[in-house]
Amino acid sequence: MHIFLKAIKHYYKKEISRCQSCSMPLIYDKQHLGGNIYCSYCHDGESFINNGMTLGDMQQKVDHLLRSRHSHIIIRIYIYLRLATLKRWRKL
Template identity: 50%
Template sequence: MHDERNRCQSCTMPLRFDKNRPISSIYCSFCHDGTCFVDQTLTLQDMKRKIRKLLSERKVSRFVKLYLIVRLSTLKRWRTR
């Protein structure tokens, strides 16, 4: 399994690809501006739709797409307490 510290805890993006992310942040700069979430009204279902669309545009295999969508609910932002 991938090291969770290396992925955005909101969208699963590998943090190494985000050149604008503060070093200590667990979120990418697309999801978090350093103070708060960029879209505070975004729900887990909204994020799933957003990720599906992005991955489809990038022609990612359906298995990878499914894996990443399922993993979203395990990330810090979406994990139920």
Template identity: 50%
Template sequence: MSFKVLAAALKKQWVAERTRCQSCGMPVIYDKKYRPGSDYCSYCHDGKSFVKEMGLAEMRARVQGLLKNRKAPALIRLYMHWRLATLRRWRKSAGLR
């Protein structure tokens, strides 16, 4: 793999990590109804409030189900299980700042 290809892949992943929904972790580049400047995707937040009130455990189960349906590798599912607790909506309930 050339350096340019690796650099491009890393940049794409970095952008996706910076622009994740702060509730479900989905990169907002995949949300067709995304509102620029919002921290949340349209599936989680309607612009005024969260679409569904839930806890971190329920969101983890929801994301794991979606990833299994999309046949995501186990490593990705494990990463997202951990990553959800770091998102803005869940930091306090997970004991993070």
């Protein structure tokens, strides 16, 4: 049971600390600037790297990356839908 709870805690930590632009878990970003809600691939600390990018562009980019990594279709759909809920793309 202890291993199961540890696994849940690990995945929960990844889920709540995702880049608010591309949804990548920040724990995998080796160049992440602490305190920033965006990964180093999306934001350089001053501004977005691809400032003209739209939500549709990001969805295509992330889907292409997930396809190249042979991710399951359920994960690709989940991330595709989740992107619209992130801070960069959310419409208030």
